[in-house]
Amino acid sequence: MSFTLFLAAAAASAMPAEVPVTSESMDKVDVAYESLAQGDNHAAIEKMRNSELVKSGDPAALINLGTAYARVGMVEKARESFEAAATSEDRYMLELADGSWVDSRRAARTAQRNLLENSAFASR
Numbered sequence: 001m002s003f004t005l006f007l008a009a010a011a012a013s014a015m016p017a018e019v020p021v022t023s024e025s026m027d028k029v030d031v032a033y034e035s036l037a038q039g040d041n042h043a044a045i046e047k048m049r050n051s052e053l054v055k056s057g058d059p060a061a062l063i064n065l066g067t068a069y070a071r072v073g074m075v076e077k078a079r080e081s082f083e084a085a086a087t088s089e090d091r092y093m094l095e096l097a098d099g100s101w102v103d104s105r106r107a108a109r110t111a112q113r114n115l116l117e118n119s120a121f122a123s124r
Contacts, residue, residue, distance in 0.1 A: 029053065031060045036067060037097065044068035059085040059104035060094055063111055070115055082112045 031053065035044035045068045048054055053061035066081030085108035093101045102110075 029058075029060065031058075031064045032068065033064065033097070036064055041068040041071040045072070054081075057084060057088040057090060059088045059090055059092070059108060062088065063094070063104070063108055066111055066115075070111075070118070075115065075119055078115055079112065082108050082115060086112065 030047075032044035032047045035041070035047060044064065048061055048065040048068065051061060054065055062081045062085035066078040066085065069075075069081060070078035086105050088104070088108075091104050094104050094107050095101055096107070
């Protein structure tokens with residue numbers, strides 16, 4: 001199964017979604033972005049699966065874990081990760097691989113839609 005997401009959350013801000021993000025307010029966190037960017041999905045899964053970020057419900061970590069799961073065909077685990085990100089108590093702005101910024105819940109819902117669309121296409 002081929003799964004193309006916008007390469008989720010390269011970096012996360014610790015600021016709530018309503019607060020404007022500046023370079024001074026941004027906290028970069030390691031959410032296996034390098035592994036995902038290099039296509040090493042198994043390494044991303046290993047890095048994120050038992051990480052404290054995933055355990056604490058961090059949306060960026062959950063989205064990237066879901067992306068890696070989707071890319072290796074673990075659709076149910078991907079769905080669970082995206083749902084956890086979408087419903088996380090934490091919410092903030094995420095920087096995507098293309099440099100744009102998006103609310104973490106919106107990114108998670110977009111990832112869920114992409115997963116459903118790709119799953120439907122693969123089963124045809």
